[in-house]
Amino acid sequence: MVAPIFLSRHEERILRSLLRVEAPLSGRAIARTTGLSQATAQRALTRLRESGLVLADQAPPSLLYRANAEHLAIPALLALLRLDEQLHARLGEHVAGWPVQPVSVVVHGSVPRRQATVASDLDVLVVRPEAIAPDAETWQQQLSDLADRVRVWTGRRASIVEMSVDEAAEGMADREPFLVEAARDGWLIAGQALSELAGQRT
Secondary structure (H helix, E strand, O other): OOOOOOOOHHHHHHHHHHHOOOOOEEHHHHHHHHOOOHHHHHHHHHHHHHHOOEEEEEEOOEEEEEEOOOOOOHHHHHHHHOHHHHHHHHHHHHHHOOOOOOOEEEEEOOOOOOOOOOOOOEEEEEEEOOOOOOOOHHHHHHHHHHHHHHHHHHOOOEEEEEEEHHHHHHHHHOOOHHHHHHHHHOEEEEEOOHHHOOOOOO
């Protein structure tokens, strides 16, 4: 049988970059677009060439790299590389069905930064409407259901941080690092962007 292919996160980042473009890229351009050092990019490119997923064309004094669209693994890898998009969409559809709608839901941390390991949690910030008590039964059931869905869909534990809209607004106004990072790097799943909450303190 054809040997399975396992990508490191650096190889994954490079393959994503090459699959997004039609023209081949130099090693220097790949390092720049992926944010990797040239040495790290070169090691990853060597591994990708060895697996046949990436081809290199001579363009003296450089090599130009392109994804090998005819490789048998490419369709399967494309599906795997789009898992983040599928998760984002599923979370949005799930939250859209909540009877009590949140002010905001943001996935933050290592997953949207593409730094997650197999042991990483899925970090979710849920901002609660001020009129809803934190221990309201329907609200708590929604959070529990969300954690269950995350586990079933991804195998990851959901680390859910819940706060009121006033708490989130105050934290954003005070530039609390956790909220600033979530606003900058996170996936907005539902509701308002965190940056819009800073002026909403009551």
